[in-house]
Amino acid sequence: MGEHNTGNRATQWMSVTGQPLDLGLRDSGFEGQCVSITSYEKLNQLGEGTYGVVYRARDRQTSKVVALKQVRISAEERQNGVPITALREISILRSLNHQNVIDVIDVAVGAHAMDEVYMVMDYAEQVGDPMPR
Template identity: 45%
Template structure:
């Protein structure tokens, strides 16, 4: 993403903050690359949407992280950093993978782009319709 594209998708409060943010976000991708289709669920740490990649038309899950509103004052939420770090390290066919981390219109809107899975494990376990080995 070019600096001009990044500047269009971010909101800044000062010239010095703009310079720092542009440096940090060099090469960033934006939520503009995805179209939200519907809200899937909401939890303590984020809201999950089903979305479509505008370029390759693939369906993904977008998790908008909560607790990012004070990112400029207090830094990135520790719980979010832990989740991202663990999911990036784990490589297993039965564990959801993160494709990328993107930003929204403002720096405090952070999304995890993840593979989309039709079913939620908790619902499958609660239904007791299927047995797991």
């Protein structure tokens, strides 16, 4: 639930319990603390599954090669924002720290709206053909 204040006061968002929420969105637009997907150059597609498409990409600023997992958002989900399953996956993977789990470095969003959401992950070289025929 949101509450729009006028004047010099910022928009105040409230939780379902009525407590004020600090979403960290002051003066940062819809992206919040996410980077823009334009910060990355897609090099090639690595694979595709039920929940998204994975690309090999290069960070335009550091030249580091990363994996980008584009979160699949259906047309009906798009009206309600980012699917809870995607938020859960991002949250869990960001909280893990294990040698056998790829790190989620960041979250990137589309250049114009939240219609594209990507998990920026460490890139791990694959063994074999990444897209079997």
